[in-house]
Amino acid sequence: MDNDEIHQLEQAIATLEAQRATLGDSVVETMLAPAREKLAALKRQSESDQQRKLVTFLFTDVGSSSKTFGHLDPEDTLEILSTALARFGEVVKQHQGYVARLMGDGMLAFFGAPIAHEDDAVQAVRSALAIIQAARQYAQEVAARWGIDSFNVRVGLNTGLVAVGEVGGEAGSEYTAMGDAINMAARMESHAPAGGVLISHETYLHIRGFFEVQALEPMMVKGALAPIQVYVVLREIAPVLKQASVESRGFRPA
Numbered sequence: 001m002d003n004d005e006i007h008q009l010e011q012a013i014a015t016l017e018a019q020r021a022t023l024g025d026s027v028v029e030t031m032l033a034p035a036r037e038k039l040a041a042l043k044r045q046s047e048s049d050q051q052r053k054l055v056t057f058l059f060t061d062v063g064s065s066s067k068t069f070g071h072l073d074p075e076d077t078l079e080i081l082s083t084a085l086a087r088f089g090e091v092v093k094q095h096q097g098y099v100a101r102l103m104g105d106g107m108l109a110f111f112g113a114p115i116a117h118e119d120d121a122v123q124a125v126r127s128a129l130a131i132i133q134a135a136r137q138y139a140q141e142v143a144a145r146w147g148i149d150s151f152n153v154r155v156g157l158n159t160g161l162v163a164v165g166e167v168g169g170e171a172g173s174e175y176t177a178m179g180d181a182i183n184m185a186a187r188m189e190s191h192a193p194a195g196g197v198l199i200s201h202e203t204y205l206h207i208r209g210f211f212e213v214q215a216l217e218p219m220m221v222k223g224a225l226a227p228i229q230v231y232v233v234l235r236e237i238a239p240v241l242k243q244a245s246v247e248s249r250g251f252r253p254a
Contacts, residue, residue, distance in 0.1 A: 009039045055112040055177060056159040057185035058097065060088055060131055062105040063152045063194045077145060081105050084138055084153075088131045095127035096120070098112060100176065106189075108182075113164045114175060121159050121206035125233055128155040128197040135195070144246040156188025158200040180223065187221040188230065197233040204231050211236050 003250065013035050019026050062068070063083060069077040085107050092109040096117055101108040111117075111124035134205045139151040160181025167172070184200055192198035204213065212234045218227035 003196065006039065009035055011142050013039065026128070041059055052161060053113045053116060053164050053167045054120075054159065054161050055110050055164065056121045056157055056206070057177070058092070058107075058109040058111065058124050058128055058155060058157050059185050059189035060107050060109075060128075060153055060155045063154055063188055068148060068150050072146065072148075080142060080146065080148075084135065084151075087134050087138060088153075091134055092127050093128070095123040097127055098126060099177075101174075108185075110164075110177065113177065114164075121157075121203055122210050124157055124159075125197065125199065125203070125207050126236065128157060129233065129236065131155055132195060132197060152194045154192035154194055155188060155197045156185055156190065156199070157197070157203045158182075158185035158188055158193045159203040159206055160184070183223055184221070187223065191219060191221065191230070193232065199231050199233055201229040202229075204229075209237070 013032060016023075016028050016032055016035070039204060062081060069080065072080075074210045081104070085102055088107055091103075091110075092099050092107075096111065096115075098110045098114060099107060100110050108187040109124075109127070111127070112120040113152075117123065131153065135151070135153040139149075142151040143149045158181055160175040162179030162181050163177070164177045166176075181202075184202075188200055199207070199213070214234055216230050216232060218229050220227045
């Protein structure tokens with residue numbers, strides 16, 4: 001949206017308002033009507049454009065939590081999950097992500113909203129790998145204190161254009177996203193291997209050359225019209241290899 005055009009219209013309206021004494025209210029109002037209507041339309045379009053963002057969504061879930069913690073006291077289960085999600089949330093924040101929602105034994109994070117960065121998808125995948133590492137470390141604590149040796153997480157990511165903004169009212173509001181991209185991220189998490197990171201092809205397009213991935217056989221997921229290509233993320237590529245990968249795709253530093 002052209003903010004200059006909005007500014008020019010606002011200035012033109014202010015100039016006309018200042019001439020009421022000379023031109024008269026009737027003349028000014030007649031001249032202002034189309035300008036105000038156009039300004040309102042431009043502002044609506046500007047707000048709509050600002051609400052649409054390219055976001056990488058990260059879903060993480062403690063695998064089979066009800067089965068893993070079924071024999072524990074509910075307070076112990078709550079402590080395990082709350083501690084885990086707090087640590088995962090810190091990982092997200094360290095990678096410039098936004099924790100949008102906690103869901104009992106899972107978490108949803110945005111990379112690209114409310115604040116966008118050039119490398120949001122890359123940061124999201126880095127965060128996912130760091131969450132897996134944090135979970136492995138925490139699993140040792142869980143095993144030592146509660147005798148549970150099956151604590152694990154899985155992470156799924158997808159990237160897409162969505163509408164984002166505050167929803168709610170006096171009872172409370174939430175910054176959220178609307179669009180198919182967020183649903184696909186949830187599908188990636190549900191199909192991710194235990195202790196692994198699964199990404200869609202849309203996310204892969206933004207992170208290729210930065211991470212080593214393993215392409216899986218195209219899979220059918222809920223909401224898709226045909227099998228989709230997905231990838232398990234193995235590790236981040238070393239800087240030297242990363243540069244070689246980028247150059248091999250036709251990009252060379254200036």
